[in-house]
Amino acid sequence: MSDKPIDELSGVETTGHEWDGIRELNNPMPRWWVWTFYATILWAVGYAIAYPSIPLIRDTTKGLIGFSSRAELQHEMNNAKIEQARLDVLIAAKSVEEIDADPTLREFAIAGGASAFKVNCAPCHGSGATGAPGFPNLNDDDWLWGGSLPAIQQTIAHGIRFDADPETHVSEMPAFGDVLERTQIRQVAAYIWALTNTVSDPAAADAGKQVFLDNCAVCHGEDDRGKQEFGAPNLADAIWLKGRGEQAIIRQVTLPKHGVMPAWSARLGETTVKELTVFVHSLGGGK
Structure with a gap:
């Protein structure tokens, strides 16, 4: 008990x-x-x-x-590499327009292009491709050399003012400090700034229009919207590459800064250049 x-x-x-x-x-x-x-x-x-x-x-x-989880992972990785190689062959054989029109190839190219962009392009254009002073924002609609797929491919492949590539984009804005008087430079700067902003001296802006037509319109166009065949920017929008304000425009007109972009074709290969092209075009500003 x-x-x-x-x-x-x-x-x-x-x-x-x-x-x-x-x-x-x-x-x-x-x-x-x-x-x-x-x-x-x-x-x-x-x-x-x-x-x-x-x-x-x-x-x-x-x-x-x-x-074996390791064996299973290795099997999946091998299959992924086989599929990646297959898609790489297709991308190498097709044009950027054909790649962009194929949903599978487009998705693969954007993923590969995003990876290549972070390694090679982000130091200048930023991790989000939003650019910086002197480096274009690739998300907007402002394209110096064209925003179509072939135009973007040409720019990435051969660069801008890259002496080692004979097919590189070449353009050079004259130093108008040696051509125009200081008063004329201030007037044309006021005119350009007045296209999208309020200027401190409207009279100077009015006088600057004729200075612009006589000296700048040949590249930037009489409508101020630029000519992509010359890499001349559109001055009638609110996008500024080298700096904002009349003083920044005066400095650029007097002694222009010219950016240089490497030719990536020899470094990365045509397949990666195509992937970068499709990725940049997909950011929203491509035409």
């Missing part, structure tokens, strides 16, 4: 333990819980036998079914 106290209210035997006058009832665990516990033990034993799980000195048990 048990010598453990019986609880007076419930009539259930206690465990014999007491804390501050409180005694614990010795109720058995529910049968469903006990059987579930036994089942988990059996499952664990079966899992340890079927799968690699028991550590040895230099290895682990292999398991009866021979499963």
